[in-house]
Amino acid sequence: MASQEPNPNGSSTSTNPAANILTYHCLCAQLSLATTTALEDLPQRQMDAAAIATVGDFASPTRPTLTMQALSADVAATVLKLDDGFEKRYVVRCSRCGLAAGYHLDKSQFGGTEGQSGPQADVVYILPGGLLTTEEMMAGRSMEAEIGKVGLMTA
Numbered sequence: 001m002a003s004q005e006p007n008p009n010g011s012s013t014s015t016n017p018a019a020n021i022l023t024y025h026c027l028c029a030q031l032s033l034a035t036t037t038a039l040e041d042l043p044q045r046q047m048d049a050a051a052i053a054t055v056g057d058f059a060s061p062t063r064p065t066l067t068m069q070a071l072s073a074d075v076a077a078t079v080l081k082l083d084d085g086f087e088k089r090y091v092v093r094c095s096r097c098g099l100a101a102g103y104h105l106d107k108s109q110f111g112g113t114e115g116q117s118g119p120q121a122d123v124v125y126i127l128p129g130g131l132l133t134t135e136e137m138m139a140g141r142s143m144e145a146e147i148g149k150v151g152l153m154t155a
């Protein structure tokens, strides 16, 4: 009598790290970035609800949470006047349409690096509402397709 024990590890043999990567698009549909954690699950900056992510190659040992695709930071800093002083930022934009997706802070905003300036490029703040997940974009696309079909039928 053969008893067939289900292999407890049977379902986890095909673990693919790429399956946990989420992709986000600019409103112009350009692929902007990929993350290992949904933007809404990342730590948030209190002042503007921006998602705080570490930037780099996913294969690197620093285990970054975000890889930028078609995004580039402004060369010139933008200085913001805040209640308690100033903040120097480098706006990160879609390299296709120029829409701001987030920003880097200046190195001088971080403790222990006084006297240095330039973007702190390994940390990015992603502004809320500026990006679509691939899923949301596809949903928008299929809606457009539906509208297109209706248009064809009535034409």
Ligand SMILES: [Zn+2]
Residues within 6 Å of the ligand: 026, 027, 028, 029, 030, 094, 095, 096, 097, 098, 099
């Ligand atoms: Zn864009």
